[in-house]
Amino acid sequence: MTETMERTMSSGLWEAEQVFKDRIRAHPFIVSCRAGTMRIETLRHFLAQHAKYSGHFTRYLTALMSNLQTQGDCMALAENLLEEFGLDESGSVSHAELYRTMLRNLGVDAEAEKTLPETQNLIDMMYMQCRHTDHARGLGALCLGAEAIVPELYSGILDGFMKAGVSPDHLMFFSLHIGCDDRHAETMRQIMCRLAETDNARSIAMISAGEAVVNARLRLLDALEAR
Helix, strand or coil, X not given: CCHHHHHHHHHHHHHHHHHHHHHHHHCHHHXXXXXXXXXXXXXXXXXXHXXXXXXXXXXXXXHHHCCCCCHHHHHHHHHHHHHHHCCCCCCCCCXXXXXXXXXXXXXXXXXXXXCCHHHHHHHHHHHHHHCCCCHHHHHHHHHCCCHHXXXXXXXXXXXXXXXXXXXXXXXXXXXXXXXXXXXXXXXXXXXXXXXXXXXXXXXXHHHHHHHHHHXXXXXXXXXXXXX
């Protein structure tokens, strides 16, 4: 990232990202996971609801890509898409298949569980932002509201399962994404910084969209904790 981009990030986007990460870390659901006090049944419910949300992920990404204005930006995000499908140079299995394998290993039948209203709201919110004709909103939603906060969210969930006695071998989806989603976030950050550098109003749009998705995600964690 260039010095100019770093200055841009520090002027608003960077602070917003840190606030969103802090809110995820401080949520009682994640705090309980890290403390080892989260019931494994509740963690399984999280997996089922998250499956319903993340099952749309490639469509969120393609919706955003359809509104990008340059071929270079589309190509940059296409690398993220190929990795999701397992079609990148690593030749690994798709992320969706990794998640399905994890569900089987942990005895979770996501299709049998009813979609919570909060889960549907998160799905709808992400689609609304990614389909917005102003691609700044889609970038803010997918980066600030999803990819950038993955390390905080997934590492907490990972802690919760491991402290409940689940083998790390059954949790490869989370350990993989803690690293790769940070790379995906960096790709989007670079595009966002360029937009913000030329028009500060775009920063407001990106932060607003990211906050809307983070709020929807926290409401889902509230609902799961209440169960």
